[in-house]
Amino acid sequence: MRTVGIGLASGVSATEVLAAVDAVLPPGSGPVRLATLDSRVTEPGLVAAAERRGWPLTGHPAEALARVPVPSPSGAVAARVGTPSVAEAAALLGGGALVVGKTVHGRITVAVARRAADVPARPGTHDRGGPLTTDRAPEVLHPVGLRLAGRRVVVVGGGAAAHRGVAGVLAAGALVTVVSPEVTPALESLASSGRVTWQPRAYRAGDLNGAWLALAATGDADVDAAVARDAELGRIFCTRADQPELASAALPVTGRAGDLVVAVHGPDGPRAVGVRDAVVAGLGDGSLPVRAPEQPGGGSVVLVGGGPGDPGLITVRGRQALATADVVVADHLAPQALLASLPPEVEIIDAAKLPRGRSMAQERINELLVEHARAGRRVVRLKGGDPYVFGRGLEELQACTAAGIPVEVVPGITSAIAVPALAGIPVTHRGLTHEFVVVSGHLPPGHPQSLVDWPALGRLRGTVVVLMGVDTAPAIAAALVEHGRAPDTPVAVVADGSTATQHSVRTTLADLPRTLAEEGIRPPAVWVVGEVVAVAGSVAARR
Structure with a gap:
């Protein structure tokens, strides 16, 4: 029995x-x-x-x-x-x-x-040590990649499950039709922009005509079953969000690592997600020793913004570029912990530019990028923040393109926004400021090479964020007050942003020079001028 x-x-x-x-x-x-x-x-x-x-x-x-x-x-x-x-x-x-x-x-x-x-024995069968035998073997899915670009896909449903399905097939270039009386705001936005076609009504027979793939995602078992049944009759592969095992196709959990797509099928969803995440993370941080193939025609350069300093705040694409690098040309403000994780065969070149101290000339940096790329190496230029925010990234791109070197730019999280945010300070706040300005404080007001319109900044009501402006802070504060900013305007100074030694002080424009001296603030530090500092302080006091 x-x-x-x-x-x-x-x-x-x-x-x-x-x-x-x-x-x-x-x-x-x-x-x-x-x-x-x-x-x-x-x-x-x-x-x-x-x-x-x-x-x-x-x-x-x-x-x-x-x-x-x-x-x-x-x-x-x-x-x-x-x-x-x-x-x-x-x-x-x-x-x-x-x-x-x-x-x-x-x-x-x-x-x-x-x-x-x-259990009757079957000819040619044997016990493999597991409990599954005889009448029915476990289901085996055949994994396959679908080239959906330019091909019709019908998604029946308008909720969160349908949105997830639409996002996946849109990324593959499919021509998507959504059939549902109502849709999420995100799907409505896609329809309004013309990226998907929305039929605002209930599903009916014939909606799958001409489709290569159907996704049943209404959450109504009867409707989803009807979609799957019609797809079966039309020999159209179909997935079901509510009961995947009753459909002719099953969507894997997927992730991307550069030009690779990782897809995992399995009956245990959380385990499949865990496997996917582990593989994607391993490819991204280099812990899986899978090197990208050599590019035909020689080396290349990737200009990577490393973010404000915390290695966890570099972008996924930036991490992927580091994992495939042969040479890394690094600034001292780049996430140093990422350098420690690189394999020993990766050459690390110190291109630090210390404030008013030792530094590698920009011309030499440009030469190194070109030399190593011409030797067939994959070169990553790792910077702090974003390459194009006071990072001289365009100069490096121009040097590479002039030499015929393929170059890619990977944006980073600029410290102008990230560091204040990590200190609890928004650079904008509704009803308080409609603008913020990021300014280099490397040269003080009045310097013949300065390009900053300090009188205009003094007249602004919004937020001013100053980078590279510790030593020049007294002159900058005086210029802002001289040209209209109130002396008691709140100021916050955040040093060593996003690192374990991050610390901040609050003061005013009038007291800024004294505060910097008393607190011993040294670069790197970001300082913020404006009423957002006061608002952030009041919120912090209530927490």
């Missing part, structure tokens, strides 16, 4: 139970025994189903089920009920082998086992 293990939600009906069991039993299989978790054995629908067919019904404690090895464990189920698979464990507890693995039918999960003595 077969044993049918059952996991079920509260409130299921006898009809649902019998439909789920009948779906996995072969015709003429005879009576079965039902088994489940002891806390579910009194469910009225389950009891009624067993009585209707005259099947024995047994409940087992979670502790006993947890000791049974199962082929499809779920951490989420284990956390909820104490055993990683109610259906498979309940079916196997009496001994034997699974003939039908864990299968989901609506709110019910079933698995079928048969005692070893009752």
Whole structure:
């Protein structure tokens, strides 16, 4: 006699139970025994189903089920009920082998086992050491990549699941039609911009005509089943968001690492996501030793903005570029911890420019980029912040393009915005300021080479963010006051932003020189002028 293990939600009906069991039993299989978790054995629908067919019904404690090895464990189920698979464990507890693995039918999960003595041997088969044998092998998905560019895809549904599906196929270049009476604001925006076609009505037969792929994502089981049925008749592969196992296609969890797409299929969603994330992270940070192939025609240069200093704030693309670099030309403000993680064969060149101290000439930096790239190496120019915000990135790009070197620019998070934010200071705030200005303080007001219109900045009501302006701060503060800014305008100075030694002080324009001297503030530091400093201070005081 077969044993049918059952996991079920509260409130299921006898009809649902019998439909789920009948779906996995072969015709003429005879009576079965039902088994489940002891806390579910009194469910009225389950009891009624067993009585209707005259099947024995047994409940087992979670502790006993947890000791049974199962082929499809779920951490989420284990956390909820104490055993990683109610259906498979309940079916196997009496001994034997699974003939039908864990299968989901609506709110019910079933698995079928048969005692070893009752299992007929198949010619050419053998025990592989696992519990799955005989009548039904575990489902095997054939992974395939679809070239959807310029091909019609129909998404039925307008909620979050539909939006997720639309985003994926749009990225592949598909011609997307969304069929749904209502859609999320994001989908409505895509329709308004012409990126998708929206049919604002319910699904009806014929909507899949001409489609290469269909996505059923309404959340209504009857509608999604109709979409899947029509797709089957039209030989159109279809996915279902509500019950993926009932569709002809299954979407993997995906991630991107440069020009690679990582796709993972698996019955345990959280585990598949974990595998995806681990692979993508390993490719991004270089812990998976997979080097990108050599580019035909020689080397290349990537100008990477490393962000404000915290290695976690570099962009994904920036991290990927570092993972494939042969040579890294690094500023002293670039995230230093990232350099320590590079393989020993990567050459690191110190291109630091210390404030009013030792520095490598920009011309020499340009020469190094070109020399190493011409030697066939992949060169990363790693900078702090963003390459194009006081980073002389355009000069380096011009030098490379003049030499015929392929060059890519990877933007970074500029410290002008990130460092104040990390100190709790927004550079804009509704109703308070409609503009902010980022200014280099490298040259003081009145310097013959300065290009800053200090009188105009003094007349501004908005936020002024000063970079590279510690030594010149007294002269800058005096110029702002001279040209209209109130002496008591709030100022915040944030030193060593985003690093373990980050610290900040608050003062006013009039007191800024004294505060810097008393606090011993040294570069790198960002200072912010404006009423946003006062607002941020009041919020911090209430926290």
